[in-house]
Amino acid sequence: MREIVIVIADLYLPLGGAAVAGAAAPGIESAGRFGERAALQHGWREWLAHALGRADLAGAAPACIAAAEVAPAGPAVGASGTLWIATPLHLSAGAAPLVLDHRGVLRLPQAELATLAAAFQDTFGVSGFTLTPLSSGDFLLRTAGMATVATTEPARCAGRDLAAALPRGAAAAPLRRLLAEIEMWLHGQALNEARRHRGEPPVTALWPWGAEGRAVQPERRAARALRAFGADPYVRGLWRLQEDLCRALPGRLEDVLADEHARGVVLILEVGRELQPGGHDTLTGCVARLDARFVSPALTALRRGEVASVTLIANDTRITLRRRSHLRLWRRPRAGLRSFA
Numbered sequence: 001m002r003e004i005v006i007v008i009a010d011l012y013l014p015l016g017g018a019a020v021a022g023a024a025a026p027g028i029e030s031a032g033r034f035g036e037r038a039a040l041q042h043g044w045r046e047w048l049a050h051a052l053g054r055a056d057l058a059g060a061a062p063a064c065i066a067a068a069e070v071a072p073a074g075p076a077v078g079a080s081g082t083l084w085i086a087t088p089l090h091l092s093a094g095a096a097p098l099v100l101d102h103r104g105v106l107r108l109p110q111a112e113l114a115t116l117a118a119a120f121q122d123t124f125g126v127s128g129f130t131l132t133p134l135s136s137g138d139f140l141l142r143t144a145g146m147a148t149v150a151t152t153e154p155a156r157c158a159g160r161d162l163a164a165a166l167p168r169g170a171a172a173a174p175l176r177r178l179l180a181e182i183e184m185w186l187h188g189q190a191l192n193e194a195r196r197h198r199g200e201p202p203v204t205a206l207w208p209w210g211a212e213g214r215a216v217q218p219e220r221r222a223a224r225a226l227r228a229f230g231a232d233p234y235v236r237g238l239w240r241l242q243e244d245l246c247r248a249l250p251g252r253l254e255d256v257l258a259d260e261h262a263r264g265v266v267l268i269l270e271v272g273r274e275l276q277p278g279g280h281d282t283l284t285g286c287v288a289r290l291d292a293r294f295v296s297p298a299l300t301a302l303r304r305g306e307v308a309s310v311t312l313i314a315n316d317t318r319i320t321l322r323r324r325s326h327l328r329l330w331r332r333p334r335a336g337l338r339s340f341a
Helices: 026-034 043-051 062-069 110-127 170-187 190-197 233-241 283-303
Strands: 003-008 036-039 082-089 129-133 139-143 205-209 226-229 264-269 309-314 317-322
Touching (some): 003 043, 026 283, 026 309, 043 233, 062 139, 062 233, 110 129, 110 139, 110 170, 226 233, 283 309, 283 317
Parallel strands (some): 003 309, 226 264
Antiparallel strands (some): 036 317, 082 139
16 A cells, blocks of 8 residues: 545644644654645645646535535536535534534434435425535535625634634625525424434534535546545545545544555544534544544554555645654654644
8 A cells, every 4th residue: 555644624723733732642743743744725625636636626616526426427517506515513502602513513314414405495495495415414505596605614613603704795695594594494393303302413504615616517537546434525526536435434544454456545534523422522532532543553554664655634734754754853743733733
């Protein structure tokens, strides 16, 4: 196997990274000490597309890429409305400021996605709005007659005031009205009552993002034999464009290293998926567990010569290590995730 790429997709740090500085993450700290660091000006998704040899997707709207999963020949963008990725959220009622907890970014099972999509069609279909389930646990939202406006993906809002991320300006007014109507509609859904009964957080909002960028109908073609694992809607669509599938995240890295046919693996990790219900778990604990299951074993494989490189991405920062990187002993260690701040 040639390379391992690990993306912590929902870890965006305040200045200095103090919030997770105490995490017991020896693999992440080692990567930060010995690796080559680079800022990702356009984010990790565009970097990944380039790494796959898909420079044609530079600047493409993420929703157009995600749509490849459900449109056999690519979505007919532009002609029938704006495409968005719509992520289900749970927001605590009455909270001020409206801080989005990492647990509040929900990944719904396919049965619940289908139920909500059908109910949405009954209510909003007459207005030209549609919801299509995605295997990532998100939706593809299509809005007819609505302008594309800049929105922020939920991963970048976790731990922050969500109200500050709402789209603003006259052009965003129709989208804001739709979001308010969807919140009221979700409040009365039987699916949410069933979730409460099971002790699961109800879906209180659908957050649209990923419409900004070039509206493209991307070409499908086989590319590098990298295996992808995770639940990101963009990555799942991107791998469909490679004539492949993005698979569920394994329990640990060792479960996928034995694949002799793969040139490498791409793993999309999410801190929010690690957080246990009940509010007693911590971000530092989750980062430590992800380090133990994926990052530290990747560096061990690198030092053994089993892979040629390891790339770790978080907070719009890429750190790459090669087989001799650990010999840079003059570099000082930095605690926690400070190398990514």
